[in-house]
Amino acid sequence: MSTQHSASDSAKHRHRHEGPGKHIVAFIFSIVLTLIAFAAVMAGEVNKTFTYIIIIVMAVLQVIVQLAYWMHMKDRGHLMPIIFLFGGALIGFTAIIMAVYWVWW
Amino acid sequence: MDWLTTVDHKKIGILYLIAGGLFFLIGGLEAILIRIQLMQPKMDFVTAQQFNELITMHGTTMIFLAVMPIIFALMNAIIPLQIGARDVAFPFLNSLGFWTFFFGGLLLNLSWLVGGAPDAGWTSYMPLASNTYSTTHGVDFYSIGLQIAGIGTLLGGINFLVTIINMRAPGMTFMRMPMFTWAVFITSALILFAFPAITVGLVLLTFDRLFGANFFEIANGGNAVLWEHIFWIFGHPEVYILILPAFGIISEVISTFSRKRLFGYSSMVFATILIGFLGFMVWAHHMFTAGLGPVANALFSIATMLIAVPTGIKIFNWLFTLWGGQLTFNTSSLFAIGFIPTFVMGGVTGVMLASAPADFQYHDSYFVVAHFHYVIVGGLVFGLFSGLFYWWPKMFGRVLNEKLGQLTFWTFFIGFHMTFFIQHFLGLMGMPRRVFTYLPNQGFDTMNLISTIGAFLMGVGTIAFLINIAVTAAKPKNAPNDPWVDGRTLEWTIPSPAPEYNFKQTPLVRGLDAYWKEKMAGNKEVPAAEPVGSIHMPSPSIIPFMMSVGLFIAGFGFMFAKDEFASSFVGMLFNNYIVAILGLVITFGGMFLRSVFDDHGWHIEPEELEDKGVKA
Amino acid sequence: MSSHAEHLDGQLPHEPEKATLEGRNKVLGFWLFLGGESVLFGTLFATFLALRDQIAEGKPGTELFQLPTVALATFILLTSSLTSVFATQALHRHNVKAMINWLIVTVILGLGFLGLEIYEFFEYVHEGHKFTTSAFSSSFYTLVGFHGAHVAFGVVWIGILIAQIFKKGLTVVTAPKIYVAGIYWHFIDVVWVFIFTVVYLMGKVG
Numbered sequence: 001m002s003t004q005h006s007a008s009d010s011a012k013h014r015h016r017h018e019g020p021g022k023h024i025v026a027f028i029f030s031i032v033l034t035l036i037a038f039a040a041v042m043a044g045e046v047n048k049t050f051t052y053i054i055i056i057v058m059a060v061l062q063v064i065v066q067l068a069y070w071m072h073m074k075d076r077g078h079l080m081p082i083i084f085l086f087g088g089a090l091i092g093f094t095a096i097i098m099a100v101y102w103v104w105w
Numbered sequence: 106m107d108w109l110t111t112v113d114h115k116k117i118g119i120l121y122l123i124a125g126g127l128f129f130l131i132g133g134l135e136a137i138l139i140r141i142q143l144m145q146p147k148m149d150f151v152t153a154q155q156f157n158e159l160i161t162m163h164g165t166t167m168i169f170l171a172v173m174p175i176i177f178a179l180m181n182a183i184i185p186l187q188i189g190a191r192d193v194a195f196p197f198l199n200s201l202g203f204w205t206f207f208f209g210g211l212l213l214n215l216s217w218l219v220g221g222a223p224d225a226g227w228t229s230y231m232p233l234a235s236n237t238y239s240t241t242h243g244v245d246f247y248s249i250g251l252q253i254a255g256i257g258t259l260l261g262g263i264n265f266l267v268t269i270i271n272m273r274a275p276g277m278t279f280m281r282m283p284m285f286t287w288a289v290f291i292t293s294a295l296i297l298f299a300f301p302a303i304t305v306g307l308v309l310l311t312f313d314r315l316f317g318a319n320f321f322e323i324a325n326g327g328n329a330v331l332w333e334h335i336f337w338i339f340g341h342p343e344v345y346i347l348i349l350p351a352f353g354i355i356s357e358v359i360s361t362f363s364r365k366r367l368f369g370y371s372s373m374v375f376a377t378i379l380i381g382f383l384g385f386m387v388w389a390h391h392m393f394t395a396g397l398g399p400v401a402n403a404l405f406s407i408a409t410m411l412i413a414v415p416t417g418i419k420i421f422n423w424l425f426t427l428w429g430g431q432l433t434f435n436t437s438s439l440f441a442i443g444f445i446p447t448f449v450m451g452g453v454t455g456v457m458l459a460s461a462p463a464d465f466q467y468h469d470s471y472f473v474v475a476h477f478h479y480v481i482v483g484g485l486v487f488g489l490f491s492g493l494f495y496w497w498p499k500m501f502g503r504v505l506n507e508k509l510g511q512l513t514f515w516t517f518f519i520g521f522h523m524t525f526f527i528q529h530f531l532g533l534m535g536m537p538r539r540v541f542t543y544l545p546n547q548g549f550d551t552m553n554l555i556s557t558i559g560a561f562l563m564g565v566g567t568i569a570f571l572i573n574i575a576v577t578a579a580k581p582k583n584a585p586n587d588p589w590v591d592g593r594t595l596e597w598t599i600p601s602p603a604p605e606y607n608f609k610q611t612p613l614v615r616g617l618d619a620y621w622k623e624k625m626a627g628n629k630e631v632p633a634a635e636p637v638g639s640i641h642m643p644s645p646s647i648i649p650f651m652m653s654v655g656l657f658i659a660g661f662g663f664m665f666a667k668d669e670f671a672s673s674f675v676g677m678l679f680n681n682y683i684v685a686i687l688g689l690v691i692t693f694g695g696m697f698l699r700s701v702f703d704d705h706g707w708h709i710e711p712e713e714l715e716d717k718g719v720k721a
Numbered sequence: 722m723s724s725h726a727e728h729l730d731g732q733l734p735h736e737p738e739k740a741t742l743e744g745r746n747k748v749l750g751f752w753l754f755l756g757g758e759s760v761l762f763g764t765l766f767a768t769f770l771a772l773r774d775q776i777a778e779g780k781p782g783t784e785l786f787q788l789p790t791v792a793l794a795t796f797i798l799l800t801s802s803l804t805s806v807f808a809t810q811a812l813h814r815h816n817v818k819a820m821i822n823w824l825i826v827t828v829i830l831g832l833g834f835l836g837l838e839i840y841e842f843f844e845y846v847h848e849g850h851k852f853t854t855s856a857f858s859s860s861f862y863t864l865v866g867f868h869g870a871h872v873a874f875g876v877v878w879i880g881i882l883i884a885q886i887f888k889k890g891l892t893v894v895t896a897p898k899i900y901v902a903g904i905y906w907h908f909i910d911v912v913w914v915f916i917f918t919v920v921y922l923m924g925k926v927g
Contacts, residue, residue: 020807027803034799034917038792041922051926059918063911070806070907080270081752084297088756091298091338091385092763098334099767102389102397194746259757267750271742297753301761308863309768318852318859319777320768326775326856335764700881703894 026069033062110645112196115603117203118181119500122493124207125174130567131214132171135163137564140524140557146545156541157224158243162217164227165247168347169254170210172485176350177202177261179492180289182500184265186596186603187283189274189612194267195260196643197699202257202264204653209254212660216246223247226539228340229310231321231332236314242664248311249660253653255300255307262296265289274595275634276614280374283594283618284367287374288353291381292346298385299342306335315663330395337388345384347481349377351488352419355441357594358491359423362438363430364591366618369422376415383412393464402461409459416452420445433589436510440491443518447487451479454529469539472532478525490517490570495589502582502602509573513566520562527552527559593621598631606640609714640709652695659688733815737896744897751901755908762912765867766919769860773924777855782924785850787841791921794837795913798872801830802910809903817891820899824883827906831876838869861920868916871909878902 037058040051067085068074111117139159142150151159181199185192193199216222223243225234234244269290273282282290310332312318319325321332360367367373389397389405423445432438454476458464467473490513498504532538536549543549584601586592595612596603598620610633616622623631662685670676678684734740738748773782808823842862845851852862879902882895889895 018810020810023803023806023810027799030799031796034792034795034914037918037922038788041925042788048926052923055918055922059914062914066802066907066911066914070802071904071911080749081755084266084294084753084756085759087294088298088301088759089763091302091760092766094385095302095335095338095760095764095767096770098338099331099771102334102401103328103331103771105396105398195750263750263753263757266753267746271746271749297757298760301757302764305761305764305768312859312863316852318863319775319854319856320772320859322856325777325854326772327859328771328775328856331768331771335768338764697881700878700898701885703889 022069026065029065030062033058033065107645109650110200110647112192112200112643112645112649113605114181114185114193114196114199115500115605117199118178118183120203121174121178121181121206122500124203124210125171125178128166128170128174128210128214129172132163132166133564133567135159135166137560139163140560142541143543143553144557145554146543146550148542151541153541154221154224157226157539158217158222160539161223161226161229161243161247162214165213165223165251166210168227168343168481169251170206170213172347172481172489173258174206175489175493176292176347176485177206177258179354179489179496180261180265180350183496183596184268184286184289185272186499186599186607187286187594188269188272188277189595189608189614190268190272191607191611191640192643193264194272195264197646197649197704198260199264200646201649201652202260204649205257205260205656206254208653208657209250209252209257212253212657213246213250216243216250219246228336229332230336231310231313231327231329232323234310234314235321245311245314245664248307248314249664252304252307252311253656253660255304256656258296259300259304262293262300265293266297269293274612274614277619280371281614281617281619283353284356284370284373285350285353287377288349288356291377292349295342295346295349295381295384299339299346302335303339303343306332306339309335311663315666330392333392333395334388337391338385340391341388342381342384344477344481345380347485348488349381351444351485351492352377354488354492354495355423355444358437358441358495359426360618361495361589361591361593362433362435362441363427364433365426365430366593366621367422368425369418370617372418373422376418379415380412383408383415387412390459390461390464393461394468406459406461410456413452413456420449420452433591435494435507436505436514437491437494439511439514439518440487440494443514444484444487444491447483447521448480451476451483454479467532469537470532471528471536471538474538475525475528475532478528482521482525487518490514496596497577498584498588498601499596500602501577502584503577503580504584504588505577506573509569509576513569513573515566516562516569517566520559520564520566523559523562524556525559527555531556587620591621593618595619595631606642606709606714610637611635637711637714639711640714641706642709643706644704646699646704648695648699652692655688655691655693655695657688658691659685662686662688733891733893733896736813737815737891737893738812738900740893740896744893747897747901748904751904755904758908762864762867762915765860765864766915769864769920772856772860775856777857779850779854779858780848781857781927782861782921783927785845785848786921786925787844788921788925790837790841791917794834794841795917797830797834797837798910798913801827801834802907804830805903805906809900812891812896812899815891817886820891821883821886824879824899828876828879828883831872831879831906835869835872835876838865838872865916865920868909868912871912875902875906875909879906 037055040046040054072078108116108120138151139156142148142156181193219242221241221243223229223246225239225244229244229247232238269282269286309318309320313320313322319327321327321329323329356367356373387405387409389401390409393402393405427442454472458467458473458476494505494510531549531552534548536543536547582602586600587597588601589597595614598612599608612619612631613634614631619631662679662682665679666682666685668679670679738744804823804827808820808827811820811823850858852859882898882902886895886899
């Protein structure tokens, strides 16, 4: 992945472009969390509720990592995206509560 | 042709007003027919089937195709002007939003002519709305027509959110925005979060009816309560989408015609946000009798009653604004003042309904019908009339006739209370809703008759309004910038109607009620934030119209794919999904063209701008 | 209405997608759209969760789902999300060639994911798990299918954008489109994390 900067460019661009490093770390993190979740299920002998908890926690952690790094949510200037994305997630979560508790009885 | 391709928010606002107005007349006609049928016991003015279609279409048309578009009309006409912007963030999408609404509404109403209108109520509960019990295409028109129209609404919501966040004039912080702008901002957030839920619901309904899915098919494991949940998770925020803009209008009108700033601005903002948020937490109060159980019913009961608190804050703030003000009574302010007690009446019956045990008696009776008409008609529609009379000069350059306006107000106001006040008692006496007739000698007869007479009176008021529009249109366009003289907000600083580019120079905002602030400081105008320069304008486009036609065609294509036709050629086109795919190709083709061919816009040069003197 | 981004020597500004008002509007508008999509997928997940035990005459997830295939598909989609990050980084470096290459890799991986999913669906249909079989099957295909449709749309969209970059180059007009497509691609990977967890892993556990 070569970077091409002209001479005048490097004079102007005093800010550093972020390297691929952090993102590769996020990638590896995601792989590891995914593997743990798959392993918990494929091992087969773990208690059912415990398995559920593991895989859900792994999913939530992975989503946080991806949102923060790959979708730049940790960078400044993202207040509105954060409000509206989490707002939407909150309503979605409300729908899930509905489905789990109030559809069958 | 200009009107088919315009991306100008002001013209789109007028398109929404005309289309919404037409659908309002259709919905109003449906209401009159309903009231005629119920005028006396055992009438056979319409059949039971026709009655079911009438009540379904009346509700669906009025909510989705009449009042929401009129709300969008005012949003489009006024928001960019109130924030000092030259257009909305996405002019192309704005046009697309209008045309999808229009063609969705057209599709839905064509059901009257093609095999029967939907007849399962505006809430389309399953399994009544399934293929087994609703055998005509009616409910398909409902699911597909609303789906198409809903796309437009969602796009509009995103558009206004970005516009308000990114395009306010310099100096206009969030806490210096007019209340109508705040109301539209929160409403747009509600639209963004509520409409995807109905999108899913309608998809599930369509899949069940057209493709053999089993979401609500009990025999294969489906669940009918799931429909109710999904519908009302959308449906409750929907009614706050309806009322919050009206709250915004009332705040503007009351403060202008009291010559006083709005009392408690910060608490008004906070209350609006709270109402919006809580609106998502109460949906199951429409399902108290569905059997969710005492814990769920208690939670939703309490949450529902909580909403009365921020709403009450708003009512008191309006009253405190009026108190001590120099009041002007004209049609606009009369509708706003009439709104207050009427909406409160609707609100208190809402708190009554919120009590789950009590609701077991009220549910599915005319008490509920009375409640929601009080808040939607007595609340929203009064607010819309107020806003239309208030902003008509800014949109059309002419002030509506005041005498005809007064006639509209008084006939509509009196007719409204006549129609719906009495329905509280009908409900308490046990008359169920959605019944096409009733037996005599239960005490219902006289009350129903009075209710029907009131409906006719509202019809008179509506006709007076139409005459007013016609009479006013014949007048010259001579309204000044600030026809009410006491305008407080930025839209009153520019000519009536607004010029194509809105503001010759973007204004510099120095406080809340920016224009009033300048007036009190002895200035005639709001200072400019930039020198006069060339103004970039977006280009018109036929693609939004084209894409909407595509969806319209696709809708028919999917709906009639399994039907038999007299002509085998037509049958071949439909049964092989050729019509459906053709429609989708048109729509996606439009998206492709829009992506690939960039719009460079055009410019209005300084020389063309009106020469009123340039601020340094 | 737009501020034409000016750069002293005619070169692209640092973050070209944010250099114009139109660009900033598009980026913000897209984030808001994703907020709405979160509710959409949330409702689809809710429907699936409500109906996941209603298998009627069909087979349950414990018998149907093959985790190795799902793991492979997951790995492919996750990698494609990484490559789209690299594409955005190339965009910020104004390195058009690298950007296009990473976008092409992203598209190929996306097509790979789709191929696996289509193969998987065909297998299920052979085993009697059809769209019309039960409430579980209808909601399975709708949830996973909607996600797949989003992947397919993204593949076509990014493909068209690649063609546009070839023709018009990287400008303050094309940059927001690439940036926004990148956010979209990340979002559908985020949704997939929940799908493989809730549908496949939870489905396999029972």
